Structure formats: structure tokens, C-alpha cells
Amino acid sequence: MKQKIFAVVATSENRAIGHKGWLPWPEMKCDYERLMTLAYHKPAVMGRLSYESPNQFLSNNQNLIITSHKIDDLPDNCTTVSSIEEALKYYENEPEICILGGQRVFESFMPYLTHIYLTLIHTVAKADAYFPEISNKDWHLINQESFYAGEGNPLDYEFLEYQKVKE
Numbered sequence: 001m002k003q004k005i006f007a008v009v010a011t012s013e014n015r016a017i018g019h020k021g022w023l024p025w026p027e028m029k030c031d032y033e034r035l036m037t038l039a040y041h042k043p044a045v046m047g048r049l050s051y052e053s054p055n056q057f058l059s060n061n062q063n064l065i066i067t068s069h070k071i072d073d074l075p076d077n078c079t080t081v082s083s084i085e086e087a088l089k090y091y092e093n094e095p096e097i098c099i100l101g102g103q104r105v106f107e108s109f110m111p112y113l114t115h116i117y118l119t120l121i122h123t124v125a126k127a128d129a130y131f132p133e134i135s136n137k138d139w140h141l142i143n144q145e146s147f148y149a150g151e152g153n154p155l156d157y158e159f160l161e162y163q164k165v166k167e
């Protein structure tokens with residue numbers, strides 16, 4: 001069976017994902033809750049800057065951190081790898097892998113992704129990190145739920161689920 005390689009990401013309407021290491025919008029409870037639901041128990045991959053970010057999210061399964069540096073005091077369930085190829089090899093027998101970002105990691109994994117779980121935050125954010133374009137040619141939108149702002153979520157948002165068009 002084909003391995004499921006999925007990204008879990010929150011973006012603004014202009015595809016922003018980060019600004020100076022932080023998320024570029026006020027704290028949104030829905031983003032953290034969706035990560036907990038979709039990613040918390042899965043083998044995960046992230047870039048060194050996302051690992052070091054104040055918004056760091058770790059799976060309670062295995063976490064691979066892509067870096068060319070040595071990272072001190074890594075938690076027991078974290079391992080460094082030097083490339084996406086090494087990450088894919090490490091997880092070759094896992095049925096599912098979760099890609100947690102940031103920009104450079106999402107860009108590198110884009111050709112390998114089979115699913116994208118996107119939380120679309122309804123704002124236009126100033127940013128220095130972005131998610132790649134999701135083209136209609138390559139991706140089917142298979143699920144969409146819309147929510148109004150409310151307690152813990154100061155902005156309107158949507159949960160979108162994309163599946164890669166089969167080649």
C-alpha cells in the first residue's frame with residue numbers, strides 16, 4: 001500500500017505561515033487542536049527552525065529534525081537527519097508520516113505529499129515564511145469546513161483537506 005505522507009499546516013489567505021519564527025496571527029486554539037488530532041501520535045518531520053521556534057510542536061511518536069547542525073539536549077523521541085531523503089529512508093516502513101514544516105521543509109516535501117490538512121485563517125498576514133501554492137491541477141479539495149471566530153479563535157477559519165491527484 002502507498003505510504004500516506006501528509007502535511008498539517010495553518011496559513012493565512014496569502015499563504016503566510018510564519019513571521020520572525022512566530023505564527024503571523026493571534027493565537028488560534030483550532031490550529032493546536034487540529035495538530036493534536038492529526039499529528040500528535042504520528043511519526044513526524046520538521047526543520048531545525050521550526051524545532052527551535054516558540055511555537056514548536058512535537059509528536060509523542062518519533063520526531064525527525066532536518067539539520068546540518070548538532071542539536072544539544074534533544075528529547076528521547078527526537079533524532080536529527082541531514083536531508084529529506086534520510087527522513088524518508090528512516091520512515092520507509094511507516095504507513096503514515098506527518099510533515100510539520102516550516103517553509104523549507106514543506107517546499108522540499110511537496111513532491112512527496114499525498115495529503116494536505118490546511119487550516120485556513122481568514123486574515124492577510126505579514127510574513128517571512130509561506131506555504132507553497134496548492135494547484136488545482138495537482139490537488140483535489142476533498143473536504144472543507146468553515147467556522148466563525150469565537151472563544152479561543154479570534155479570526156474566522158476553515159479546515160481544508162486536499163488529496164494529491166493520482167498520476
Ligand SMILES: NC(=O)c1ccc[n+]([C@@H]2O[C@H](COP(=O)([O-])OP(=O)(O)OC[C@H]3O[C@@H](n4cnc5c(N)ncnc54)[C@H](OP(=O)(O)O)[C@@H]3O)[C@@H](O)[C@H]2O)c1
Nearest residue numbers: 009010018021047048049050067068101102103104105108
Ligand atoms: N503555520 C504553520 O503551520 C507552521 C508550521 C511550522 C512552522 N511554521 C513557521 O515557519 C517558520 C520556519 O520555516 P523555515 O522555512 O524558516 O524553517 P524550517 O523549514 O523549519 O527549518 C529550516 C532548517 O531546517 C533544515 N532543512 C529544512 N529543509 C531542509 C532540506 N530540504 N535539506 C536540508 N536541510 C533542511 C535546515 O537546517 P540547518 O540550517 O540546521 O542545516 C534549515 O535551515 C517559522 O516562522 C515557524 O513559526 C509555521
